[in-house]
Amino acid sequence: MNELKESILTPITDECDCLIAGGGFAGISASLAAARAGAKVTLIEREYILGGLGTAGIVTIYLPLCDGKGRQVSFGIAEELLMLSIKHGAEDKYPDAWLDGDDKDLRKKQRFEVQYNPHMFALEAEKLLIENGVKILYGTSVCQASVSDRKINHIIIENKSGRSAIKVNRSVVDCTGDADVVKLSGAKTKTFNMGNSLAAWYYSLSVSRGLTLHPIGASDSAEDIATGKSTTALVERRFTGICGEELSEMTQISHSFILRDILDKKKRDVSHVPVTIPTIPQIRMTRRIDGVYTMNDKEMHKNFSDSVGMFSDWRKRGPVYELPFSTLYGNDIDNLICAGRCISVTDDMWDISRVIPVCAVSGEAAGTAAALTDNFSEIDMELLQDTLVKNGVILHEENL
Ligand SMILES: Cc1cc2nc3c(=O)[nH]c(=O)nc-3n(C[C@H](O)[C@H](O)[C@H](O)COP(=O)(O)OP(=O)(O)OC[C@H]3O[C@@H](n4cnc5c(N)ncnc54)[C@H](O)[C@@H]3O)c2cc1C
Numbered sequence: 001m002n003e004l005k006e007s008i009l010t011p012i013t014d015e016c017d018c019l020i021a022g023g024g025f026a027g028i029s030a031s032l033a034a035a036r037a038g039a040k041v042t043l044i045e046r047e048y049i050l051g052g053l054g055t056a057g058i059v060t061i062y063l064p065l066c067d068g069k070g071r072q073v074s075f076g077i078a079e080e081l082l083m084l085s086i087k088h089g090a091e092d093k094y095p096d097a098w099l100d101g102d103d104k105d106l107r108k109k110q111r112f113e114v115q116y117n118p119h120m121f122a123l124e125a126e127k128l129l130i131e132n133g134v135k136i137l138y139g140t141s142v143c144q145a146s147v148s149d150r151k152i153n154h155i156i157i158e159n160k161s162g163r164s165a166i167k168v169n170r171s172v173v174d175c176t177g178d179a180d181v182v183k184l185s186g187a188k189t190k191t192f193n194m195g196n197s198l199a200a201w202y203y204s205l206s207v208s209r210g211l212t213l214h215p216i217g218a219s220d221s222a223e224d225i226a227t228g229k230s231t232t233a234l235v236e237r238r239f240t241g242i243c244g245e246e247l248s249e250m251t252q253i254s255h256s257f258i259l260r261d262i263l264d265k266k267k268r269d270v271s272h273v274p275v276t277i278p279t280i281p282q283i284r285m286t287r288r289i290d291g292v293y294t295m296n297d298k299e300m301h302k303n304f305s306d307s308v309g310m311f312s313d314w315r316k317r318g319p320v321y322e323l324p325f326s327t328l329y330g331n332d333i334d335n336l337i338c339a340g341r342c343i344s345v346t347d348d349m350w351d352i353s354r355v356i357p358v359c360a361v362s363g364e365a366a367g368t369a370a371a372l373t374d375n376f377s378e379i380d381m382e383l384l385q386d387t388l389v390k391n392g393v394i395l396h397e398e399n400l
Pocket of ligand 1: 021022023024025026027044045046047050051052053054059060061062063140141142143175176177178180199200201280281282283284339340341342354355356357359
């Protein structure tokens with residue numbers, strides 16, 4: 001391949017304590033936590049909207065904060081963002097047993113999850129971050145990391161103004177979903193080799209059904225794929241999500257399914273119109289950090305001394321997982337930490353940990369830690385955990 005050597009010097013246009021790359025649920029949570037812990041925070045987001053897959057990607061079901069047996073397990077910013085998402089009303093799945101009453105039997109049947117409006121959430125989340133002093137840079141991609149002595153000292157960004165660098169005084173939180181910063185910094189990553197099935201979620205409006213979410217293309221678990229039991233895939237082809245050309249092709253195939261569905265439904269009801277289609281690729285598991293610890297799906301009900309929060313299994317009732325801090329950072333770069341889809345978990349665990357509430361839990365932990373240190377392996381764990389507890393997080397199942 002021919003190579004082009006860049007000779008233009010990159011201007012340094014800004015500086016911050018904590019740089020958060022990516023403004024999905026993980027990035028929103030991390031930004032909020034770091035800013036509340038007193039850091040000067042800059043959030044870099046490629047799109048012109050916050051929320052990532054949870055807004056631009058039309059994935060609007062905030063999966064459960066509870067274990068399905070009547071116990072809430074995720075707290076803090078995970079709960080705050082769920083409440084923010086339905087501040088002006090839920091679209092569906094309103095969990096009245098959790099929000100309006102204290103019916104313990106009903107809580108065992110009804111999970112603490114909601115379907116929210118993506119636009120209202122994005123607007124409210126932006127307002128919340130601004131109120132907390134976070135600087136948001138939209139339309140901006142992180143495209144390089146400058147590393148010396150095992151630390152990221154500058155992040156190179158690209159936007160309408162061209163290329164520039166942001167000086168990082170303390171730490172970087174990778175919330176890109178695809179571990180872009182980890183990869184760019186030269187640290188170790190792992191990929192989801194089984195690839196993702198196609199999704200084609202969109203919203204429509206019609207006289208008879210009103211506003212409707214069409215979740216076309218269900219997920220299949222790593223186990224289903226491995227054992228050939230996957231029956232939900234729309235097309236046989238699977239997608240890695242980390243190749244530019246492939247993502248474009250995947251988007252076009254997804255669009256063709258959406259168009260077909262709209263036209264089919266229009267035949268039966270002429271008032272059926274699409275109101276929102278995804279503006280980013282709907283991809284689940286791509287690339288993640290190869291962390292100090294890699295968690296698997298058998299580690300339910302296990303006590304981790306470095307737990308920074310808890311989450312449940314959205315697919316079944318019962319399992320509760322403590323999230324070890326050591327799944328968020330690696331051995332290569334001292335001041336880099338991950339949150340959201342790209343934390344260090346096995347393929348089986350990935351399907352559980354990638355969902356919105358878990359992204360918010362890891363985001364709060366990573367953002368809080370990012371404000372406290374520029375070396376995650378040497379963090380004052382007691383201070384981190386005390387800060388999280390003070391902010392309403394419960395760390396261990398035995399304390400529920
Ligand atoms: C089809 C589908 C259905 C799903 N269903 C559900 C569901 O029902 N409920 C649920 O809870 N979860 C669901 N999920 C999973 C969930 O939506 C996501 O895993 C979660 O929202 C991920 O959050 P995140 O913040 O880690 O990443 P993302 O939402 O992917 O956010 C990453 C953000 O970073 C930005 N970004 C990426 N790279 C860069 C870069 N280099 N520079 C700057 N910005 C960058 C992106 O624009 C994006 O805003 C589903 C996912 C898919 C694909």
